[in-house]
Amino acid sequence: MPVEEFVAGWISGAVGLVLGHPFDTIKVRLQTQNTYQGIVDCILKTYRHESVLGFFKGMSFPIASVALVNSVLFGVYSNTLLALTATSHQERRAQPPSYTNIFIAGCTGGLLQAYSLAPFDLIKVRLQNQTEPRMQIGSSEPRYRGPVHCAASILREEGPQGLFRGSWALVLRDTPTLGMYFVTYEGLCRKYTPEGQNPSSATVLVAGGFAGIASWITATPFDVIKSRMQMDGLKGRKYQGMLDCMASSFQQEGIRVFFKGMTLNSARAFPVNAATFLSYEYLLSLWR
Numbered sequence: 276m277p278v279e280e281f282v283a284g285w286i287s288g289a290v291g292l293v294l295g296h297p298f299d300t301i302k303v304r305l306q307t308q309n310t311y312q313g314i315v316d317c318i319l320k321t322y323r324h325e326s327v328l329g330f331f332k333g334m335s336f337p338i339a340s341v342a343l344v345n346s347v348l349f350g351v352y353s354n355t356l357l358a359l360t361a362t363s364h365q366e367r368r369a370q371p372p373s374y375t376n377i378f379i380a381g382c383t384g385g386l387l388q389a390y391s392l393a394p395f396d397l398i399k400v401r402l403q404n405q406t407e408p409r410m411q412i413g414s415s416e417p418r419y420r421g422p423v424h425c426a427a428s429i430l431r432e433e434g435p436q437g438l439f440r441g442s443w444a445l446v447l448r449d450t451p452t453l454g455m456y457f458v459t460y461e462g463l464c465r466k467y468t469p470e471g472q473n474p475s476s477a478t479v480l481v482a483g484g485f486a487g488i489a490s491w492i493t494a495t496p497f498d499v500i501k502s503r504m505q506m507d508g509l510k511g512r513k514y515q516g517m518l519d520c521m522a523s524s525f526q527q528e529g530i531r532v533f534f535k536g537m538t539l540n541s542a543r544a545f546p547v548n549a550a551t552f553l554s555y556e557y558l559l560s561l562w563r
């Protein structure tokens with residue numbers, strides 16, 4: 276089993292994560308709190324109340340976990356393609372796999388990624404939603420003192436299953452959309468690359484960026500439900516389950532609720548995934 280894909284997936288994921296985290300914090304707050312009037316209002320309030328540090332809340336745990344999560348995604352994707360087509364990453368330019376096989380491999384990577392991501396993502400969302408400014412004498416103490424305290428509190432108060440709250444919505448968000456992510460990336464690379472050659476850096480950047488946008492636009496409805504399910508349980512249970520969360524969100528806020536955070540998801544997706552694919556392809560070319 277080629278391990279380079281796992282390592283390249285880890286490093287490229289970390290690069291993308293740091294670039295995209297401020298967008299992600301604003302998006303999570305807009306999806307789960309109804310106190311903001313829009314993107315600009317949320318950015319201004321976060322900055323005034325919590326300084327620039329507010330945008331980076333909840334980032335330490337994803338940085339630690341991106342090794343696992345992104346290497347699972349890229350490693351499983353590439354090794355599933357190897358099993359389906361008997362071609363390694365290097366051979367795939369000369370013998371391009373079918374889009375059906377790329378889709379199946381992407382969905383498999385997405386499914387396994389979702390399971391490894393679930394507890395880390397839940398802790399990230401809980402920390403991102405803490406709006407108390409850090410280290411100010413006299414200000415109220417945030418509920419969680421950091422990722423480890425957050426994980427321990429969830430385990431104590433909500434049990435081990437509490438760490439997997441929202442994981443069904445996460446699986447539904449990531450499985451089909453990651454199939455689409457790799458199909459879009461490969462499709463654009465092939466369209467703008469002469470046959471048998473490797474795509475240029477510019478092509479990789481653009482194809483990666485658009486793959487990110489396409490997948491995040493389609494992922495947004497389940498992303499909203501996932502974030503709400505993850506916040507449920509903090510102050511008692513509001514939803515009976517995923518379907519109840521979908522129905523009551525729809526009843527209270529209309530169809531618009533499923534598109535909350537879509538603009539930010541798309542704006543974040545381009546730079547994050549352009550950087551992710553560029554570093555992934557670059558690292559694999561170094562080890563060839």
Ligand SMILES: CN(C)C(=N)NCCC[C@H](N)C(=O)O
Nearest residue numbers: 291449452456490491494547
């Ligand atoms: C639509 N979804 C869930 C994705 N495209 N996921 C792939 C993750 C890529 C990158 N780390 C990111 O956060 O955009």
